Amino acid sequence: MNPTSYLVLATILFTLGSGGVLLRRNALVAFMSVELMLNAANLAFVAFARMHGALDGQIVAFFVMIIAAAEVVIGLAIIVMIFRTRRSASVDDASLLKL
Amino acid sequence: MNLLAAVATQAGDSPAGSTGSTTGEEILFWILAPLAVLGAAGLVFARKAVHGALFLAVTMVSLAFLYIALEAPFLGVVQMVVYTGAVMMLFLFVIMLVGVDASDSRVETIRGQRVGAGLALLGVIILLMTVAGRAALPDPVGTAQAAPDGNVYAIADLLFGRYVWVFEVVAAVLITAAVGAMVLTHRERTSRRLTQREMSEKRFRDADPQQAAGQPPPGVYARHNAVDTPALLPDGTPAETSISPVLIARGAARSADEFTIDLRQLGDEEGSDAAPTEPSDDSTSGMSGEATPGAAEGNDGEAGTTDGGEAR
Structure with a gap:
């Protein structure tokens, strides 16, 4: 199957993920949207790895997954910390540094 | 599957x-x-x-x-x-x-943000779709040649061969993330942790002396073998404090008033026909007879079957 269809799917998923980051105010949902964008990029990597007949793309996707897991740990720790001090998970409420 | x-x-x-x-x-x-x-x-x-x-x-x-x-x-x-x-x-x-x-508020905090974001997203999807659609991609080669022994073996070869340095760096990243999460969620103590002795002394000094021995646990009776039933005090009245406040907040607990009415009914039943209808009550716990208000005068001394008796 031609990789174009996979690329189109990855494009749609990436756009929806960036839409979630731009439009949603809940920090958790915005964070999940970031994960969605990473997954879309992974899909493109795997599709290209198959197109070229080399496994390097799969290795890169694997590393992306590891980094995403580390990122989730740190990001959720920050969200929990903000929630503990501000009693809110909305990105609008963490605006004390704004002029 | x-x-x-x-x-x-x-x-x-x-x-x-x-x-x-x-x-x-x-x-x-x-x-x-x-x-x-x-x-x-x-x-x-x-x-x-x-x-x-x-x-x-x-x-x-x-x-x-x-x-x-x-x-x-x-x-x-x-x-x-x-x-x-x-x-x-x-x-x-x-x-x-x-x-x-916690659901999102629908209020737009930056004016025109939603429209702007929509336009930007439209631009992104048009751009990416055009690139993906117009690229003349060849049909996939397939990874059979790159992975003759199977996918997992080939990945292991690459991971611990060509990409072993990246693998090490990623390990460092993971450890840093774990330490970072611990540092971020760590809470500094503002005061010294109390020892067990100090906590015990505090309880006797500050709290109600009647509760110093601990609160009465919920009752276990033949009718309601459950935590939603209050314990009975030596004078036969239900102890409101013996039920968990969580159950009371949920409305799942039977209030002391309700339970008193129940007890009274139970006492009437047993008084009229000497409990032939519910023989299990007497045989399993023997509590229903003691718990009735009618019998409450005589059992001040032996009502120790509930811990509520020790609170008074």
Whole structure:
């Protein structure tokens, strides 16, 4: 199957993920949207790895997954910390540094 | 599962020179791709974070199947275990911690942000679609030649061969992340931790002396062998404090008044026909006779069957 269809799917998923980051105010949902964008990029990597007949793309996707897991740990720790001090998970409420 | 196995064998067994354009893969793609897009759209448009997380899990699972169809069974399994197993559970855990009911406010804080974001997204999707659509991509070569012994062996070869340095760096990143999470969620103590002796002394000094020996536990009676029933004090009245405040807040507990009425009825029944209808009451616990207000005068001394008796 031609990789174009996979690329189109990855494009749609990436756009929806960036839409979630731009439009949603809940920090958790915005964070999940970031994960969605990473997954879309992974899909493109795997599709290209198959197109070229080399496994390097799969290795890169694997590393992306590891980094995403580390990122989730740190990001959720920050969200929990903000929630503990501000009693809110909305990105609008963490605006004390704004002029 | 049959479909997955079929696709996996098909993808694994297809020779290197084949076009890879198999109908099984196409069917799988056209089932999974709409599911994945549906899940992603659900994440963006669901009002509650929990629903968004569940929608995202659908997308992740669909992508895992697509990886397996794309001759990457190892990545498919990792996707399933790491993303839908660990990451999504972590997300759900934090959502539960932060509050399930916390839904987004629909108020636009920056004026025109939604319109601007919509235009930008339109631009992104047009750009990417044009690139993906106009690129003349060749048919896939397939990874059979690159992975003669199977996908996992080939990945291990690369991971511990050419990419071993990246692997080490990633290990350092993971350890840093773990330490970082601990540092971020660490809370500095503002006062010294009390010892057990100090806590015990504090309880006797500050609290109600009647409660110093501990609060009475909920009662266990023949009628209600449950924690929603209050304990009885030596004078036969129910002890309101013996029920967990959580149960009272939920409305699941029987209030002391209700229970007193029950007791009175029970006492009347037993008084009239000497409890022939409920023989199990007397045989199992013997409490119903003592607990009735009528018998309460005589049992001040032996009412120690409930701990409520010790509180007074």
